[in-house]
Amino acid sequence: MLSNAQTRSISPENFTGEKGKAGMSTDGPARNAARELGQGWKVSPYVHIPGKSTFTLGEIEGSGAIQQIWLTPAPLNRTREMIIRFYWDGEETPSVECPLADFFCCGWQEYAQNNSLMVNVNPGSAFNCYWTMPFRKKAKVTIENLNDSQCTIYYQINYVLSDVPENAAYFHAQFRRINPLKAKDVVTMLDGVQGKGHYVGTYMAWEARSRGWWGEGEIKFYLDGDKEFPTIAGTGTEDYFCGSYNFHRNGKYTVFSTPYAGLVEVQPPHLYEKAGQRFGLYRWHVTDPVRFEKDIKVTMQALGWQSEGRYLPLEDDISSTTFWYQTEPHAAFPKLPSREELLIKPIEVKE
Numbered sequence: 001m002l003s004n005a006q007t008r009s010i011s012p013e014n015f016t017g018e019k020g021k022a023g024m025s026t027d028g029p030a031r032n033a034a035r036e037l038g039q040g041w042k043v044s045p046y047v048h049i050p051g052k053s054t055f056t057l058g059e060i061e062g063s064g065a066i067q068q069i070w071l072t073p074a075p076l077n078r079t080r081e082m083i084i085r086f087y088w089d090g091e092e093t094p095s096v097e098c099p100l101a102d103f104f105c106c107g108w109q110e111y112a113q114n115n116s117l118m119v120n121v122n123p124g125s126a127f128n129c130y131w132t133m134p135f136r137k138k139a140k141v142t143i144e145n146l147n148d149s150q151c152t153i154y155y156q157i158n159y160v161l162s163d164v165p166e167n168a169a170y171f172h173a174q175f176r177r178i179n180p181l182k183a184k185d186v187v188t189m190l191d192g193v194q195g196k197g198h199y200v201g202t203y204m205a206w207e208a209r210s211r212g213w214w215g216e217g218e219i220k221f222y223l224d225g226d227k228e229f230p231t232i233a234g235t236g237t238e239d240y241f242c243g244s245y246n247f248h249r250n251g252k253y254t255v256f257s258t259p260y261a262g263l264v265e266v267q268p269p270h271l272y273e274k275a276g277q278r279f280g281l282y283r284w285h286v287t288d289p290v291r292f293e294k295d296i297k298v299t300m301q302a303l304g305w306q307s308e309g310r311y312l313p314l315e316d317d318i319s320s321t322t323f324w325y326q327t328e329p330h331a332a333f334p335k336l337p338s339r340e341e342l343l344i345k346p347i348e349v350k351e
Helices: 076-081
Strands: 006-010 047-049 053-061 064-072 082-088 097-098 121-122 126-129 133-137 139-143 153-162 170-178 188-195 195-206 219-223 261-269 277-282 290-292 293-299 303-306 312-313 317-326
Touching: 047 053, 053 064, 053 153, 053 188, 064 076, 076 082, 076 097, 082 133, 082 170, 121 195, 126 317, 133 139, 133 170, 139 153, 139 317, 170 188, 188 317, 219 290, 293 317
Parallel strands: 097 170
Antiparallel strands: 006 153, 047 153, 053 139, 064 126, 064 133, 064 153, 082 097, 082 139, 121 126, 170 317, 188 293, 195 277, 195 290, 195 317, 219 293, 261 277, 303 312
16 A cells, blocks of 8 residues: 655664665764775764763654664673663653663573564574554654663664554553562562553563472553452463463473564573573563553562472562553653663572
8 A cells, every 4th residue: 555654764874864865974983894985885884882871873853653673782791781762752751761681572681582573683683673663743762871881783773754643652661670579579560650551562581599480470460440459360470471381391491482472581591490590581462452541550470389389489580671552641660770780690590
């Protein structure tokens, strides 16, 4: 079907996305490699972001939607210290605030293959996002480098300039980390949302601090004024992420990546249910969004097993990234953890 929409793209070769203005750089970071070829020959394929600074990946004026983002960071093992933020229509506080690692489902800062519809992670360290992100007046995307040292970002933001339907909601994403969870507490993944919208996805980076299976807990969705009891309760952590029976196959954890759900990380993979093992999981509610009229709260229990068939409340290191669409304005996000609180220590698995 033909339309009047205009396709545009922002990258280090065209920071504004302006028509007919790509590939014009003469003084980009790769100018030495292109010195015998000149303008138009891959002079600016990436950007350097100095330590303790924020870089604007792109600003878009007008109405339209971001449709796809490709990005590859260096070094990969510092992506918890790179914070990506999205601002819609000139708002002062971001609608998306999340470590780069967790936004792209690599929370443990290592390569984790992901074949889903909404996020791809491809060799060697290519992060891809396919969430549609509409805006009506302006869009702004930034990355803050919390580390003292420089990082490097290759990226492309593909978008469309067009009219936005009146009932199109705005994309949001929020990161939280609890390290460690207190015994008999639940993980609050999302709370304080005000407005109408629909919940569309979850990513969790989970470190089990106890031996044995760690995923007996239930996810709960509290909708539109629910108090003590939610409207939706799951039956187990692996069930919510569309697996079953501990994700076991032939006596071991088995990674998988499907269009809407996956277990994409088990670290280290050769050990079985040891204290210190780490997991990365995603679940996209693309065909089954959780709709709310005025508010939503999402929690997850952390339960294992102990003697006599009793549940064991866990005290694990649990990070969550939640994705949803809603009307603006949005409620204030909780303060992002500090750099020290975001850091991931070397893995220590207790035999």
